[in-house]
Amino acid sequence: MVIPCSGIGKVQGLISREAVYRVVDALTPDRAETVCLALLVTGDPETIKKVRPSPCITIDGCPKLCAYKNVEMSGGKVFHAVHVFETLKRHRGKPFGSPTALSEDGWAAVNEIAADVAESVRQMTIEHR
Amino acid sequence: MGEINKVGIISCSGEEIPAGTVSRMATRRVLELLRPQSTVTLCLPLFLAGEEMERRFAREHPTITVDGCDKLCAKRGTETYSGQVAASLVVTDILGDKAAGCHRSLRDVSKIDEEAVWIVAKKISEQVDVLLASIPHSEQIKEAGDASCACSCGTPAPEITIQINGKTVAVNGLHLIFEHLHKQGLEPTNDYADRVLDTVRIYHFIEPAEENFYRDALAAAYRKYCQH
Numbered sequence: 001m002v003i004p005c006s007g008i009g010k011v012q013g014l015i016s017r018e019a020v021y022r023v024v025d026a027l028t029p030d031r032a033e034t035v036c037l038a039l040l041v042t043g044d045p046e047t048i049k050k051v052r053p054s055p056c057i058t059i060d061g062c063p064k065l066c067a068y069k070n071v072e073m074s075g076g077k078v079f080h081a082v083h084v085f086e087t088l089k090r091h092r093g094k095p096f097g098s099p100t101a102l103s104e105d106g107w108a109a110v111n112e113i114a115a116d117v118a119e120s121v122r123q124m125t126i127e128h129r
Numbered sequence: 130m131g132e133i134n135k136v137g138i139i140s141c142s143g144e145e146i147p148a149g150t151v152s153r154m155a156t157r158r159v160l161e162l163l164r165p166q167s168t169v170t171l172c173l174p175l176f177l178a179g180e181e182m183e184r185r186f187a188r189e190h191p192t193i194t195v196d197g198c199d200k201l202c203a204k205r206g207t208e209t210y211s212g213q214v215a216a217s218l219v220v221t222d223i224l225g226d227k228a229a230g231c232h233r234s235l236r237d238v239s240k241i242d243e244e245a246v247w248i249v250a251k252k253i254s255e256q257v258d259v260l261l262a263s264i265p266h267s268e269q270i271k272e273a274g275d276a277s278c279a280c281s282c283g284t285p286a287p288e289i290t291i292q293i294n295g296k297t298v299a300v301n302g303l304h305l306i307f308e309h310l311h312k313q314g315l316e317p318t319n320d321y322a323d324r325v326l327d328t329v330r331i332y333h334f335i336e337p338a339e340e341n342f343y344r345d346a347l348a349a350a351y352r353k354y355c356q357h
Contacts (some may be wrong), residue, residue, distance in 0.1 A: 004142075004144060005172070006174075007138055008170055008172050008306070009170065013172070014235075017144060017150075018234060022234075025234065028324065035144070035145060035176050036142055036143050036144050036145045036146075037144060037200065038141045038142040038143065038199065038202035038203060038206060039173065039202055041174050041206045042202045042205045042206045043175060044200065044202075064175060064178055064179065066174035066178040067174065069177065070174050071179055072259075073177060074194065100154055100158075100161070102235065113160050
């Protein structure tokens with residue numbers, strides 16, 4: 001289960017969201033899926049039932065770590081916590097875009113994070129077989 | 130005056146469905162373009178992960194929730210962790226059949242998504258106006274460029290100014306309106322001035338007596354925009 005924070009105020013939130021789509025739609029579509037974080041926040045039983053037994057990867061835009069904290073609070077187990085802000089530090093000064101649109105550098109960050117997450121997904125699914 | 134009388138808008142995160150992306154994009158459009166001086170937002174998951182400051186949000190702002198689907202996570206989450214919402218909008222109710230053609234990733238965004246975002250953003254703006262009308266006038270925020278996000282990261286779109294009958298007039302987010310029209314294929318050749326004027330009029334009050342000045346100024350500004 002790969003879950004982004006989807007933060008609405010910063011470009012990091014959009015990068016987290018798009019990285020998840022890259023993973024679940026393109027890189028490892030048969031091995032990973034996502035759920036709405038808001039459904040976890042509101043305690044939706046069906047979503048909690050999906051999340052609890054699955055190894056989770058969270059992708060957080062900012063240090064408030066909303067995705068990580070909400071998955072843990074709902075009883076899910078986070079195997080890999082990805083921090084977009086740490087990735088962006090390695091490319092300091094580049095224009096990544098805005099909360100509604102990504103620049104070329106923004107999409108490159110999405111691809112970098114997604115590749116890292118997809119690799120984790122592959123490893124985790126091998127370990128869980 | 131603090132931000133207490135700004136209208137709060139909380140979008141669901143809605144990662145699983147395209148309507149969640151529409152909800153998020155429409156909320157940003159209202160914050161950046163349509164009502165930048167009078168709106169504020171907060172990430173929904175912050176209610177649980179955040180602290181008391183975040184949880185005070187809906188108690189301090191009349192709040193509109195914008196949900197992607199009828200599970201109403203934004204509404205339920207806000208009311209559980211913060212306070213009663215003033216209005217609840219649901220993207221799939223607003224768009225009806227149009228929601229089916231939308232995409233969840235911006236990589237796949239199309240004209241259908243763009244249209245959907247505008248429709249929902251306009252609906253949110255109308256609701257903002259209704260709520261603002263219920264706030265005593267003296268308490269409303271008036272200062273220009275005071276749009277913000279509660280997590281201190283939202284920045285209003287820069288204003289473009291035009292000359293109207295000798296006066297300098299700022300039209301919030303004019304470049305985004307132009308971008309929208311340009312994406313729709315509006316060329317600055319024939320019969321474009323009225324369409325530009327009609328679109329701007331939705332978001333910016335135009336005195337009937339000044340309509341011709343606006344038409345000329347906006348047409349010139351749009352022509353210039355399309356040349357770049």
